[in-house]
């Protein structure tokens with residue numbers, strides 16, 4: 001999931017510390033604008049209306065500080081979301097305005113959902129303003145947001161949603177250490193930027209998740225037999241970092 005962009009994240013970290021002094025912090029009413037697009041295959045699944053509610057809640061449980069819009073259907077060359085971002089196809093389509101339809105890219109996050117299975121890795125990627133993720137079939141199984149707790153046990157649909165949010169977080173400048181986790185009894189509650197990393201192999205963790213403490217101060221622990229509980233909203237600390245992100249440069 002995602003890319004290692006050390007220098008970029010260092011600059012974001014600098015912004016974050018500046019925000020503590022109040023100099024770069026956005027006003028609370030500042031909206032995050034997320035536009036969700038679908039490949040032609042992903043558009044065959046009935047995802048949009050339910051997903052919109054979940055993404056709104058994830059960014060702002062009060063549903064006021066976020067606007068989630070439908071971008072359109074995209075004629076992509078594959079369903080491999082990771083490749084579509086890292087190989088440049090999806091960012092290029094956005095930058096060239098060749099995504100089709102009447103809508104322009106969103107200022108903050110342009111997320112492309114594909115029909116690739118979440119069992120095929122990597123599942124997605126996010127770079128500034130641009131993200132893509134698989135899992136359309138799993139996302140179609142999400143219950144309506146009103147019927148879905150904010151923290152839930154592992155399921156294909158909940159995992160797909162959490163990874164989708166994870167890639168949106170990368171598109172907004174967040175890294176894995178900006179995530180949050182908390183052991184609660186037999187469970188380890190994980191926020192979207194942490195997601196499944198605590199359960200990954202040592203090699204994967206060393207490459208992608210090499211920290212003992214989150215930037216918000218929480219201890220990053222090993223699962224030690226605990227089962228995942230997935231937060232389907234961004235943790236407060238993640239939301240603060242999203243609010244502090246000044247957007248950087250968007251090529252449109």
Ligand SMILES: [Zn+2]
Pocket residue numbers: 001002003166170176
């Ligand atoms: Zn990631």
